[in-house]
Amino acid sequence: MSALSRQKGPAAPAPAYKVPSGVLDGPVAPTMLRLAVPTILVLVVQTLVGVAETYFVGFLGTEALAGVALVFPVLMLMQMMANGGIGGGVSSAIARALGAKRREDAEALIWHAFVLACAFGILFTAAAFLAGPVLYQAMGGEGPALAAALTYSGAVFAGSIPLWVTALLSSALRGAGNVTVPAQVISSGTVLLLLLSPALIFGWGPFPRLGIAGGGIAVVVYYAVVALALILYLRSTRSLLKLRIVPLRAALFKDIMSVGLLSAIGTVQVNLTVTFITAAVGRFGADAIAGYGIASRLDYIQIPLIFGLGTAMVTMVGHNIGSGQMARARRVAWIGASLAFGMTEFIGLAAAIFPQAWIGLFSDDSQVLAMGTLYLRTVAPAYGAVGLGLALYFASQGAKRVLFPVLAGTVRMIVAAFIGWSAVIWFGAGLSTLFQITALAAVSYGFLTAVAMIGGAWGRHPGPPAAILEKSCGTGG
Numbered sequence: 271m272s273a274l275s276r277q278k279g280p281a282a283p284a285p286a287y288k289v290p291s292g293v294l295d296g297p298v299a300p301t302m303l304r305l306a307v308p309t310i311l312v313l314v315v316q317t318l319v320g321v322a323e324t325y326f327v328g329f330l331g332t333e334a335l336a337g338v339a340l341v342f343p344v345l346m347l348m349q350m351m352a353n354g355g356i357g358g359g360v361s362s363a364i365a366r367a368l369g370a371k372r373r374e375d376a377e378a379l380i381w382h383a384f385v386l387a388c389a390f391g392i393l394f395t396a397a398a399f400l401a402g403p404v405l406y407q408a409m410g411g412e413g414p415a416l417a418a419a420l421t422y423s424g425a426v427f428a429g430s431i432p433l434w435v436t437a438l439l440s441s442a443l444r445g446a447g448n449v450t451v452p453a454q455v456i457s458s459g460t461v462l463l464l465l466l467s468p469a470l471i472f473g474w475g476p477f478p479r480l481g482i483a484g485g486g487i488a489v490v491v492y493y494a495v496v497a498l499a500l501i502l503y504l505r506s507t508r509s510l511l512k513l514r515i516v517p518l519r520a521a522l523f524k525d526i527m528s529v530g531l532l533s534a535i536g537t538v539q540v541n542l543t544v545t546f547i548t549a550a551v552g553r554f555g556a557d558a559i560a561g562y563g564i565a566s567r568l569d570y571i572q573i574p575l576i577f578g579l580g581t582a583m584v585t586m587v588g589h590n591i592g593s594g595q596m597a598r599a600r601r602v603a604w605i606g607a608s609l610a611f612g613m614t615e616f617i618g619l620a621a622a623i624f625p626q627a628w629i630g631l632f633s634d635d636s637q638v639l640a641m642g643t644l645y646l647r648t649v650a651p652a653y654g655a656v657g658l659g660l661a662l663y664f665a666s667q668g669a670k671r672v673l674f675p676v677l678a679g680t681v682r683m684i685v686a687a688f689i690g691w692s693a694v695i696w697f698g699a700g701l702s703t704l705f706q707i708t709a710l711a712a713v714s715y716g717f718l719t720a721v722a723m724i725g726g727a728w729g730r731h732p733g734p735p736a737a738i739l740e741k742s743c744g745t746g747g
Contacts, residue, residue: 289368289369289447289589290305290447290585292304293447293585293586293589293590294369294589294590294593294595294598295598298586298598298601298602298605299605299609301582301586302579302582302583302586302602302605302606302609303582303609305447305449305581305582305585305586306449306578306579306581306582307578308449308450308453308578309444309449309452309453309574309577309578309581309582310574310575310577310578310579311453311457311578312452312453312456312457312460313456313573313574313575313577313578314571314574314575315457315460321567321631322464322467323467323485323488324338324564324567324632325631325632326467326468326471326472326485327471327482327485328632328633329472330418330471330481330482332556332557332560332633332635332638333413333414333415333418333556334418334481334482335560335563335564335632335633336411336415336418336419336556336559336560336563337411337414337415337416337417337418337419337420337421337422337482338418338419338422338482338485338563339548339559339560339562339563339564340406340409340410340411340415340416340419340548340559340563341406341419341422341423341426342563342567343409343541343544343545343548344398344402344405344423344541344545345426345427346541346544346570347537347538347540347541348394348427348430348433348434349433349437350537350540350541350573351390351534351537351538352387352390352433352434352437352438353437353440353441353577354533354536354537354577354580354664355530355533355534355535355536355537356386356390356437356438356526356527356530356531356533356534357437357438357440357441357530358441358529358530358533358580358584358664358667359525359526359527359528359529359530359531359533359667360379360383360386360438360441360442360445360526360530361441361442361444361445361581361584361585361588361667361668362445362529362584362588362667362668362670363379363445363522363525363526363529364376364379364380364442364445364446364511364588365445365446365447365584365585365587365588365589365592365668366525366588366589366591366592366668366670367379367525367592368445368446368447368589368592369588369589369590369591369592369593370592370593373511375522376446376511377511377512377514377516378516378519378522379442379522379525379526380439380442380504380511380512380513381513381514381515381516381518382518382519382522382523382526383438383439383441383442383526384435384438384439384513385518386434386438386523386526387431387434387435387437387438387439388431388434388435390430390434391430391431391432391433391434391435392430392431394427394430394434395427395428395430395431398423398424398427398430399424399427402419402420402423402424402427403416403420405545406419406420406423408549409545409548409549409552410548410549410551410552410553410559411552415556415559418482421481421482421483421486422482422483422485422486423486424483424486425483425484425485425486425487425489425490426485426486426487426489426490427486428486428490429489429490429491429493429494432490432493432494432496432497433493433497435493435497435500435501436456436493436496436497436500439497439500439501439504439513440452440455440456440500441581442504442511443500443504443511444581444584444585445584445585445588446510446511446585447585447589448510449581449582451500451503451509452500455496455499455500455503456496458499459492459493459495459496459499460492462491462492462495463488463489463491463492466488466491466492467484467485467488467489469484469488470483470484470485470487470488471484471485471488472484501513528670529667529670529672532672532673532676533663533667533672533676535676536663536672536675536676536679539676539679539680539682539683540679540682540683542683542687543682543683543686543687543711544566545687546686546687546688546690546691547562547566547686547687547690547691547704547708548562548563549691550690550691550694550695550704551641551701551704553694553695554641554701557635557637557638557641558637558641558701560633560635560638560641561629561633561637561638561639561640561641561642561644561645562641562642562645564628564629564632564633564638564642565625565628565629565641565642565643565645565646566645568617568621568628568646568650569649569653569656571617572613572614572617572653572656572657572660573660575610575613575614575617575657576610576613576614576657576660576661576664577664579606579609579610579613579661579664580606580610580660580661580663580664580665580667581664582606583602583603583606583661583664583665583668584664584665584667584668585668586599586602586668587599587602587603587665587667587668587669588668588669590602591668591669591670596728599665599668599669599728600728602665602668603661603662603665603666603669603723604723606661606664606665607658607661607662607665607720607723609661610657610658610660610661611654611655611657611658611661611716612654613657614653614654614656614657614658615651615653615654615657617650617653618650618651618652618653618654619650619651621646621650621653622646622647622650622651625642625643625646625647625650626639626643628642628646629642629643629646641701644701644702644705645701645705648702648705648706648708648709649705649708649709649712651709652709652710652712652713653712654716655712655713655715655716655717656712656715656716657716658716658719658720659675659678659679659715659716659718659719659720662675662719662720662723663675663676663679663719666723666727666728669728671727671728673727674719674722674723674727675719675722675727677718677722678714678715678718678719678722679715681711681714681715681718682711682712682714682715683711685707685710685711685714686707686708686710686711686712689707690704690707690708690711693707
């Protein structure tokens with residue numbers, strides 16, 4: 271903690287903060303893509319590293335793959351809550367403070383974010399160790415698959431605090447419009463993870479052979495290195511906003527959590543949905559879990575795209591809301607949603623047409639291939655609806671208006687998780703029916719979020735999307 275203590279003597283004058291070019295005026299799409307691309311690229315690299323880890327684990331057998339598939343929804347819950355939930359609240363609060371020219375509050379919010387990161391990290395570590403065995407067993411884990419899940423979970427959740435610190439400090443920088451430093455730091459750490467993960471799994475060189483636990487330990491080391499690098503940057507003279515200890519203020523925690531708490535509930539809904547679906551798939555055996563786990567990883571390929579685009583939307587919407595430019599904030603929302611729909615629907619259609627191009631990367635087992643193919647051909651065409659809904663959710667974070675997107679997520683959870691799970695458990699439905707219900711839930715989420723936005727979820731009626739998109743080629747607010 272000494273690295274974060276107050277510096278003695280007169281403080282050097284802080285460099286002036288300048289709103290990133292194009293955020294408050296000018297064409298929307300080019301600015302959004304400029305802010306989004308660094309984050310998208312680094313998160314795509316991170317996702318591919320996760321895919322590579324799954325590839326390495328595949329050499330340990332189907333049971334190991336099934337074990338990782340059981341832990342994956344819970345790990346994604348923490349990552350999504352940290353980045354898109356509480357992290358979204360941090361980005362939104364800082365962007366709105368800077369848009370309203372409240373720099374002192376923006377800097378204080380960074381320390382409050384650090385405190386929250388430590389608190390949530392401790393909470394998740396304790397929860398994983400205490401509730402993990404019961405949860406993974408309830409999701410269908412048994413025998414070697416359950417043992418693999420517990421081993422991997424114990425290793426990876428030991429590093430919850432650095433994961434949270436990385437997420438919230440990166441969110442703080444992105445809220446200020448600094449997307450370059452988080453991208454550089456995270457991508458550099460990703461190289462370390464890509465080398466360390468197989469070394470610890472297989473025991474290359476001087477490293478011990480740790481099997482599936484090695485993958486989890488590599489993740490912990492990665493986040494520890496990245497978190498330290500972000501702290502050092504925010505303490506350096508290069509950072510326009512500084513991380514330093516300040517008196518804690520309830521109003522600043524409230525500013526973060528008024529967006530972050532509802533957003534966190536939204537991420538819980540998404541991952542609870544995945545957990546229930548995984549539990550239902552688990553009724554069909556380890557091959558079904560492995561096939562579904564491999565196929566559904568492609569669902570998360572869209573998250574880096576939407577998260578990168580979404581963080582740019584939070585920054586732009588937050589600055590415009592803070593400076594009183596509501597019409598431009600709404601325009602940002604619809605343009606971002608259109609881009610998100612196009613990107614994710616392209617991925618979904620490609621996956622539905624060529625499912626074995628993805629699943630065959632991880633397994634050549636005929637049953638695993640069949641289960642994964644069924645999922646992608648049924649659910650992947652609905653990816654565009656999810657992309658649309660998630661983009662409007664991120665825009666709503668920037669506007670401090672996340673209730674309606676969260677309610678749309680509630681509908682999705684009810685349809686996919688509870689109705690889908692009940693159909694299998696109580697009425698004997700097959701995998702095909704379960705996946706059809708999952709696709710219907712995705713479509714309902716995107717549709718309801720868009721309807722709420724058109725209907726005035728931010729207050730005054732935003733106007734038809736077509737009219738807003740027409741203006742995107744012009745300049746001004």
